[in-house]
Amino acid sequence: MMNQTWWKEAVVYQIYPRSFQDTSGNGVGDLRGIIERLDHVKALGVDVIWLSPVYESPNDDNGYDIADYRAIMAEFGTMADFDELLNGIHTRGMKLIMDLVANHTSDEHAWFEESRASKDNDKRDYYIWKPGVEGPDGVMRPPTNWGSFFSGPAWEFDAATGEYYLHLFTRKQPDLNWENPAVRKEIADVVEFWLEKGVDGFRMDVISLISKRGYTDTPHEQFNDTIANVYANGPRVHEFLQELYKNVISKYDVMTVGEGPGIDLNEGPSYVHEDRGELNMIFHFGHMFMDQGPGGKFDPVPIDFRRFKEVFVEWDQAMADGGWNSVFLCNHDFPRAVSRFGNDGPYWKESATLLATLLMTMRGTPYVYQGEEIGMTNVAFDAIDDYRDVETLNAYNEQVLEGGRDAGDFIRAVHIMGRDNVRTPMQWDDSARAGFCAEDVEPWIDLNPNYDRINVAAQMDDPESIFAYYKKAIAFRKAHKGLVYNDVDVWTLEDEQLFCFLRPGTTNGAKNGFDSYAVLLNMSDEPAEVLLPGRIILSEHLFSNLSNQSTKPTTTSSMTLMSWEASIWKYHGN
Numbered sequence: 001m002m003n004q005t006w007w008k009e010a011v012v013y014q015i016y017p018r019s020f021q022d023t024s025g026n027g028v029g030d031l032r033g034i035i036e037r038l039d040h041v042k043a044l045g046v047d048v049i050w051l052s053p054v055y056e057s058p059n060d061d062n063g064y065d066i067a068d069y070r071a072i073m074a075e076f077g078t079m080a081d082f083d084e085l086l087n088g089i090h091t092r093g094m095k096l097i098m099d100l101v102a103n104h105t106s107d108e109h110a111w112f113e114e115s116r117a118s119k120d121n122d123k124r125d126y127y128i129w130k131p132g133v134e135g136p137d138g139v140m141r142p143p144t145n146w147g148s149f150f151s152g153p154a155w156e157f158d159a160a161t162g163e164y165y166l167h168l169f170t171r172k173q174p175d176l177n178w179e180n181p182a183v184r185k186e187i188a189d190v191v192e193f194w195l196e197k198g199v200d201g202f203r204m205d206v207i208s209l210i211s212k213r214g215y216t217d218t219p220h221e222q223f224n225d226t227i228a229n230v231y232a233n234g235p236r237v238h239e240f241l242q243e244l245y246k247n248v249i250s251k252y253d254v255m256t257v258g259e260g261p262g263i264d265l266n267e268g269p270s271y272v273h274e275d276r277g278e279l280n281m282i283f284h285f286g287h288m289f290m291d292q293g294p295g296g297k298f299d300p301v302p303i304d305f306r307r308f309k310e311v312f313v314e315w316d317q318a319m320a321d322g323g324w325n326s327v328f329l330c331n332h333d334f335p336r337a338v339s340r341f342g343n344d345g346p347y348w349k350e351s352a353t354l355l356a357t358l359l360m361t362m363r364g365t366p367y368v369y370q371g372e373e374i375g376m377t378n379v380a381f382d383a384i385d386d387y388r389d390v391e392t393l394n395a396y397n398e399q400v401l402e403g404g405r406d407a408g409d410f411i412r413a414v415h416i417m418g419r420d421n422v423r424t425p426m427q428w429d430d431s432a433r434a435g436f437c438a439e440d441v442e443p444w445i446d447l448n449p450n451y452d453r454i455n456v457a458a459q460m461d462d463p464e465s466i467f468a469y470y471k472k473a474i475a476f477r478k479a480h481k482g483l484v485y486n487d488v489d490v491w492t493l494e495d496e497q498l499f500c501f502l503r504p505g506t507t508n509g510a511k512n513g514f515d516s517y518a519v520l521l522n523m524s525d526e527p528a529e530v531l532l533p534g535r536i537i538l539s540e541h542l543f544s545n546l547s548n549q550s551t552k553p554t555t556t557s558s559m560t561l562m563s564w565e566a567s568i569w570k571y572h573g574n
């Protein structure tokens, strides 16, 4: 039986502060806005808030480029606001985890300003500097052929000292040199600073990238393979994480979740196994990268439903022995869950609530991204000028302006995959700015025009709403611990429509004290016939997302689910 802890039983809600609630009148969300909306978050029944970065930043990548780890971004407020927010969260019985972005800083961080000043500066080795190499044509080239996550080379020439620095993300996000013990000490001090303030843990940005493997050219391959084979899981990553845990994190009762591009099934458990003293859980990208075609992120292909299910099964099995998973369908980097995995047209409500059911019935800690609880959808701006995300804008420059790709074709890909899909302002009500900011203020990015239909106010008091369903599903998970800890046994892997699994209340054949649950999900627009495993009998219907659900208790071997119906049963047998 797995060890039981609070962070396994917790449900996490992610806030992207820029897009949550403006109170200062600058069209940008802020900390006081979050304070005002804490009762909304509390009403959902979540336990932990993960706050995307709020530190001082020039916002080249919306705060994922930190200029001062100990200061609050002026646009978001002050440290006094932060303290009040933390207090407001704790008073409501919730916890707060911060976003620790420590693979890189902003180029406007004081460390980098010193580092770039001269080759013999004390902080030169805080970052990764290399001389260029001379090509056969006598022209100076970057040290390797590495590409950045956000288009263009991963090296930037700096004229002051005539060398290149590494930046796996934008050129305003230079990579820190974790080989340097002084850098590791700085980061440990930052972690301690926030833990001493009373925060309850960290989400660690691209933590899989902090140890570099050495600097040789990559073969020409798909970018996601380069991430996995060249950038991620470097030789010292586990040593670095163990050091941070031992010296600082282990002294506090907090949770950690590492973000892990390039972490595969073999590597995953070594980041989170309970004996290793590294992280509690990671975000893997098995289901987040699966709809990219050969051209990468802006070359979308349809979701392979069978593969989608396999990803859940494989990761559950990989973590079953002493590890732990996080479960998420969306965050600030990927499309809206209902638009991507559901049907945001005719089955909007049914599919959004089905996805909530999946999230709350898998093993692993569930993460809900702001707006998911009201079924917010992708947006489809026509013009590139309406987009704000540096990933999208850089890709537009590279693929359309320089590469000659048809602009309309590119924008259609952005409608499906762009990160701004999840960064349009939170939809609170149907007033002119959806309650995100004052009506005479321009928000930093346009609203999704469907805010008049999809908003919190419209759902708040409606017992049939997506919001009401999220509340019920979260409470249901908390009341049925078997949904947290029991094994996952999927029996419809081949099926084109169904995702059905058992959560047996037995571990290695012995009863574990929890009940057994069967979760039946029809992830399609057509009704579907579920063939039940012969060894079980559904004994009690517990939960469903449709009001006209198929609640008939059955002793027969099959039942029919309506389009996007989700149904949870207690069962007997094994």
Ligand code: TEU
Pocket: 061, 064, 065, 101, 149, 169, 205, 206, 259, 261, 297, 332, 333, 334, 391, 419
């Ligand atoms: O994202 C890391 C990451 O792997 C992303 O590049 C992801 O693949 C991409 O956004 C998908 O389009 C983290 C943060 O979550 C992201 O917001 C930051 O931009 C990035 O790190 C750099 O800090």
